[in-house]
């Protein structure tokens with residue numbers, strides 16, 4: 001019998017260390033995208049960011065499932081201050097295009113290279129579950145790089161990307177195994193990130209502060225349908241709130257971030273569903289004024305309250321209207337609208353389940369010491385008073 005002489009560079013300990021690094025980078029990338037989603041103005045970027053952050057959540061999940069087989073606890077910091085510095089700085093981009101360029105033209109391409117290298121260097125059969133994870137992660141990551149190449153084609157490489165590249169080099173690259181030049185000094189183009197209290201929109205849109213949360217009484221079915229899908233085209237507002245809640249809740253369990261990444265992605269899909277419906281009828285969604293006051297109103301509250309206003313206010317109360325819509329559109333023999341709404345309701349039922357699952361945990365983390373039912377009841381009363389009334393008061397800026 002032949003003796004196997006391993007030529008692989010990656011042994012068990014190295015594998016754990018590398019998997020920790022990749023998990024950390026994917027997770028921080030998700031958080032950075034969540035923080036920036038409301039602050040990003042370009043609607044096409046926003047729609048993509050919902051998907052990108054959800055895909056990164058899938059990658060974290062793949063790596064987490066492998067890491068929990070090889071170490072306890074499965075989630076741990078990468079134990080490399082230079083790598084932590086890279087991801088801490090990557091959020092401080094001076095603009096949305098720079099932010100995306102730093103992530104998708106510097107960090108992610110290097111991560112893709114590391115995954116490819118790792119595939120050839122780990123023990124193929126003993127470490128097969130890792131290879132399976134990488135194979136699936138790479139499908140998304142390569143598409144993400146293609147997306148960025150096209151989306152940022154007009155954006156020249158600037159000082160920000162160079163800064164991020166230097167920080168990555170100072171961390172020894174993605175693997176930490178390359179020579180480490182000294183860390184760069186801070187760059188004057190860095191702009192300290194602050195959680196956005198306003199939802200940005202690009203110049204194609206007009207903004208309104210018109211009354212929200214109220215439904216027209218008895219419009220004809222065609223008017224009702226157009227209004228309903230115009231409202232879908234504004235569901236970016238829900239995605240933006242979920243994104244902010246993710247960003248504001250770094251200490252929640254991983255499963256919360258995982259569920260919330262999906263929640264955020266779903267709302268960008270609902271927004272797109274409204275856009276597609278309008279396009280089908282020859283209507284331009286950018287002509288629908290965006291009620292960004294809703295985001296400004298919700299974002300004045302803590303993460304727990306925002307999340308409860310959305311899940312137990314908007315989402316729980318959406319179903320009766322949707323059921324009526326399905327009946328009304330059946331009379332128009334409008335299968336497209338019915339299909340769209342049916343898929344939307346499937347997502348929304350899941351969002352309500354998320355709400356019920358995570359509100360108690362958010363309460364515990366925020367030290368809210370009252371029965372869950374009472375907290376939800378009080379927050380829904382706040383939603384009735386401030387959202388359903390259409391007032392959307394901004395308390396600390398009035």
Ligand SMILES: [Fe+2]
Nearest residue numbers: 235238267270
């Ligand atoms: Fe939705």
Ligand SMILES: [Fe+2]
Nearest residue numbers: 238315348351
């Ligand atoms: Fe929802």
